[in-house]
Amino acid sequence: HSGSTPMDQRRDALAAAARLELEIREIAKRHGGVCTCGSVRVSPNIPTAVVGECDITLDQRHIDAESLAAMLGEAQAASHRFAQEEQVEVSWSHLWRIPPIPFEAALIDLCEEAIVETSGQCHRLPSGPLHDAAEVARAGVPTVMMFVQSLRGLSHAKEEDTKIEHVEQSVIALDKLAEKAMAWIMERK
Structure with missing residues (x-):
């Protein structure tokens, strides 16, 4: 019960999880990766009880496998440290x-060329999301992706929208990329 349990005697699983969530952000920053704790479930999930169990999901991404492994190792070490300090157990x-x-x-270079020729600027964005293109690349097919800016930074949401002029520019840039990619393929033969 939260009203009768002294603060120094609590075994608050949410406190350990919250500390971990903040630490994994720092881990990602140190390694140049990204991360999120995208879901949290607590039990008993009532306002007047200390959280006895907390399940969180951790999504870490990095374009380098060794850095990704280091991020996971550091997150696991931090979780054990916080669990000990909060007097709770942790499992993965x-x-x-x-x-x-x-x-x-x-192809990434050609994509950047096509975008710069069309709009005058380009921002490289490592693709963290699990796109079909990643599976194509895994199969050994040379692959690249071109992203179009979403309004308010919203993507993968029903509110996602893009300015019509950005769509028009992206079609032109994609056409240029297709021409460049075809020339690149022919040079490789």
Whole structure:
């Protein structure tokens, strides 16, 4: 019960999880990766009880496999440290593990050229999301992706939208990329 349990005697699983969530952000920053704790479930999940169990999901991504492994190792070490300090237990299980999948460097350069020729600027964005293109690249097919800016930074949401002029520019840039990619393929033959 939260009203009668002294603060120094609590075994608050949410406190340990919250500390971990903040630490994994720092871990990602140190390694140049990204991460999120995208879901949190607590039990008993009532306002007047100390949280006895807390399940969180951790999604870490990095374009370098060694850096990704280091991020996971540091997160696990931090979780054990926080569990000990908060007097709770911790365990890990993997929902899935996907190694970073590099795209074709030459196609990335050609994509950037096409975008700069069209709009005058380009921002490289490592693709953290699990796109079909990653599976194509994993199969050994040279692959690249071109992203179009979403309004308010919202993507993968029903509110996602893009300015019509950005769509028009992206079609032109994609056409240029297709021409450049075809020439690149012909040079390789």
